Amino acid sequence: MRILLTGINGYLGSLLAPELVWRGHQVVGLDTGYYKERALYPERGVMPLTFAKDLRDIEPEDLADVDAVVHMAELSNDPAGQLAPHITYEINHQGSVRLAELARKAGVQRFVYMSSCSVYGVAGDNFVTEESPVNPQTAYGICKTLVERDLRRWLESILQSLTCATRPPTVPRRECDSTSS
Secondary structure (H helix, E strand, O other): OEEEEEOOOOOOHHHHHHHHHHOOOEEEEEEOOOOOOOOOOOOOOOOOOEEEOOHHHOOHHHHOOOOEEEEOOOOOOHHHHHHOHHHHHHHHHHHHHHHHHHHHHOOOOEEEEEOOHHHHOOOOOOOOOOOOOOOOOOHHHHHHHHHHHHHHHHHHHOOOOEEEEEOOOOOOOOOOOOOOO
16 A cells, blocks of 8 residues: 655654554655654664655645555644644644545545544543543644544545544654564
8 A cells, every 4th residue: 555644754653654664555755854864763764755845735746646644744732833823723724634635636545634632631530532522722732623523524425535533642652673573
């Protein structure tokens, strides 16, 4: 499967890309290049072909021959999103929805959106699930909620492709060791 992985050089993308390659997928990356010096990749990590491009500048030809999109290229985390909420909205909400629309028009069969537990706001001592109400407190969390809403609408109206959103908590990094199982 040919997978476009946006945010490939980021915190999660730097771990996911080698895993997808190891599993036999052809991975093409798209990233702004903030971490182009491979700061997050282990020295022995796999670095797929990556195009340096802002999410807002993606064109239909960037999705040619792509079977799946795993989308993680957004301004990350709550504090950074609060610095310029209008830019966070432009990139994280509008850019993500535009990417999903372009992918749908290009006939991409799978679209995986990496959301965030920030959509819940402050949960307190209670556990949350996908059915728990959202209560985002920041521009970052609000944008994640808006993208989920918009993708859900498409999923309900257009069942041609598989669309998925996941809400991972903060994921601890570990060193990748190709010799471990």
